[in-house]
Amino acid sequence: MKAHTSAEKLILWLLGHQPATVRQITASGMLNARDARAALEYGMSRGAIEAIRSPAARGGVHVQYRVTGQPLPALNERPAAPAAPSFDGLLSAWDMAITPPVLPCRTSRKFRLTD
Numbered sequence: 001m002k003a004h005t006s007a008e009k010l011i012l013w014l015l016g017h018q019p020a021t022v023r024q025i026t027a028s029g030m031l032n033a034r035d036a037r038a039a040l041e042y043g044m045s046r047g048a049i050e051a052i053r054s055p056a057a058r059g060g061v062h063v064q065y066r067v068t069g070q071p072l073p074a075l076n077e078r079p080a081a082p083a084a085p086s087f088d089g090l091l092s093a094w095d096m097a098i099t100p101p102v103l104p105c106r107t108s109r110k111f112r113l114t115d
Contacts, residue, residue, distance in 0.1 A: 002038075003038045003039060003041075003042040004072065006035050006036075006039035006042070007039040007040075007042045007049070007072060008072060009030060009031070009039070010025065010030070010031065010043065010049070011043060011048060011049065013025070013028065013030055014049070014065065014066060018064075018065070018066040018067055019052055019066040020064060021062065021065070022040070022063075022065075025065075040065055043072065044065075046070075046072055047068060047070045048068055049065055049066070050065070050066060050068050051063050051064070051065055052064045052065070
């Protein structure tokens with residue numbers, strides 16, 4: 001997830017430059033404005049970053065951000081491929097054999113075509 005990776009980079013940068021505004025973050029060249037805002041929102045929603053609003057700040061101008069000290073939660077890894085559908089539970093509920101039984105039968109004769 002790009003936001004998680006960007007938030008990790010931002011937290012490491014903020015440790016040495018906090019508190020910082022979005023303008024300062026983008027001026028560092030680490031992230032563009034869009035990625036910086038996404039990383040800040042991601043970090044704030046997980047409690048790793050907090051916003052410091054001054055009383056004179058209007059409309060998000062001069063809002064500074066700092067690290068709370070709480071680490072980002074680990075990124076949940078998705079399985080490589082979804083599991084194939086299985087009817088085993090349904091067959092068990094209906095008392096049907098999961099593997100088909102071997103039935104006795106006559107062997108067929110093999111024919112070979114000749115020219």
